[in-house]
Amino acid sequence: MKVPETVIVIGAGIVGVSTAYELALRGVRVTLLEEREGAGLGTSYANGAQLSACEVAPWPGPETPLMVLRWLGRTDAPFRMKPKLDPEQWLWLFRFLLRCRASARAERIPPNLELALLTRARLAAYEEEFERAGKTLDYERLNRGILRIYHERDALNSAVKESELFARHGLEQRVLTPAECTEIEPALGAAMQSGDFVGGLYAASDSTGDAYLFSRGIAEGAERLGVTYMRNTRVRRIIAERGHARGVETDAGIIEADAVVVAAGVETRRLLAPFGVRTYVYPLKGYSVTIPAPEGNAPEVSVTDEMRKVVVSRLGNRIRSAGQVEVGGYDLTMEPARARSVLTAMEGVYPQMTPLRDQAEFWCGLRPMTPDGSPVIGAVPGTSNVYVNSGHGTLGWTLGAGSGAALASLICDSAPQMDLTPFSISRF
Structure with missing residues (x-):
């Protein structure tokens, strides 16, 4: 395999x-293209x-179809469908429903978990690399753990059983009573x-x-390593002949390279469609709200409410x-x-x-999601030098690095x- 000297x-x-x-750490000359005015302004902006x-277990499971049916007609439903005349939507939904089995969910946990643990290691490495360069990678990291709370005993028991799989990989989770939850996070006192x-x-x-x-911060770090970072640049298409890419056509002109990586989130489908590839990456809209942290009894530990299907996290002087x-x-x-809602x-x-x-700031974004809850990472079938890194859904932060x-x-x-085999497009 010939290692490319230049990659888009x-x-x-x-x-x-x-x-x-x-790629830049490995000596590759990289051109990073972003259609917005800066990094992280799409799905990554306010997650x-x-x-x-x-929490890398996929969404689809045995309980999912019944939950979706129960939420039908509710404007505040945690999961809502808006049918479109779009075959890709229905193909995605069909494959999503096929994954609503306990065995299918369990199958995806080990590869997702391995990727999450690699992300942990890489984040630590990035922070060290920035320090060696005399810089600080500050992203308001808070190492206080994550607490999932449950409103039904059966749901808690199921989660405890699933946690045994994580324990086999060295990740221990503690089962807590409501009182013990408030010891971890005192701000839960009123709810308790x-x-x-x-x-x-x-x-x-x-x-x-x-x-x-x-x-x-990482985009700035990449520039220090020699990456050419082009903002406000929309990619119209990948220029390729017989499955071999020679670059991309943008609204700023043609840019050539030895290989192309599509890490374009919900734009992945559009860019890879000319290759006859179906990635099953489909947009799922989500919302977030950010408010100032209240004085006194403000939470520090991130909480996932499994009934309301929301997460609440502390970011500096803000709550998200x-x-x-x-x-x-x-x-x-x-x-x-x-x-x-x-x-x-x-x-x-x-x-x-x-x-x-009254001080709430609302945001919505489109998560690039696959039906089985794992991203697609690797070479694009039928091509010699086109790669994909997309479809992370709600786990982009957990699996990205x-x-x-x-x-x-x-x-x-x-x-x-x-091993990236579990994330290959070919699994579909």
Whole structure:
């Protein structure tokens, strides 16, 4: 395998900047292309902030179809469908439903977990590399763990059983009573006193951080390593003949390279369609709300509310809550009712947040999601030098740096970070 001297990376979200940085560390001359004015301004901008190796189990499971049916017709439904005249949507949904089995969910946990642990290692390495360069990679990292709270005993018992698989990989999680949950996170006191939840599962080794600040910092680090970073540059198409790419056509002209990496999130489908490749990466809209941290009883530990389907995390002097899933195409319209439902869910966890609701900042974004809950990473079938790194869904922050490292090793034919076979497009 000939190692490319020049590589184009399309997309400067978490995954794209990590890939560009990793390639540059290996001596490759990289051109990073981003259609927006800076890094991390798409799906990576205002996500739930969790670096959650212990929460890499896919969404589809035996309970999912019944839950979706129960939520039909609700404007604030955690999972909502908006049918389109789009065959890709229906193909995605069909494959999603096929994955609603316990065995299918369990099958995806080990590879996702390995990628999450690689991400942990790479984040630590990045921080050391920045220090050696006399810089600081500041993304408001908080190493206080992640606490999942449950409102039904059966749901907690199922989660405890699933946690045994993580324990076999060295990730221990503690089962907690409501009172013990408040010892971990005192801000849950009001919810505990009202009997809002029956217990929790605490992953002390998980953490949180601002994905946008990280993306921006790594993009700057990549430039220091010699990466050519072109902002406000939209890629129209990959220029290829007989499956061999020689570059890309952008609105700023043609850029040539020895290889191309598509890390373009929900734009992945458009860019790879000319190769006759179906990635099954489809956009799922989600919402988040950010408010100032209240004085006094502000949370420090990130909490996932498994009934309300929201996460709440501390980012410096801010509190971020994120949730909602909408299978409705590429529409980025902000729906006030759905945005407010994330705020309401956060207030259900932390009633003390209610006085700050007038200061809430709402956001929505499109998560690039595959039906089975794992990204697609590796060579694009039928091509000799086109690669994909996309489809991470809600796990882009948790899996992003590891994905970049693993793909860079594959492209450069260097010591493999991990086996990417489970993430191949061919699995579909």
